[in-house]
Amino acid sequence: MQEFLIPAKPDLQAARETWLKTLAHERRLSPETVEAYERDTR
Structure with missing residues (x-):
């Protein structure tokens, strides 16, 4: 499965x-927490 980022x-x-x-x-x-939030909101 491919992911598409818009x-x-x-x-x-x-x-x-x-x-x-x-x-x-x-x-x-x-x-680390801020980085996790950053990844989750990409």
Whole structure:
């Protein structure tokens, strides 16, 4: 089975990046947790 990745709109990509930074800096989640969320939201 092949996976297809469809690029998100730029505003959604920016919101995702902001969310990941918030998780890392304000919520102080471990880098491994933030990386897992990043993978899950690709």
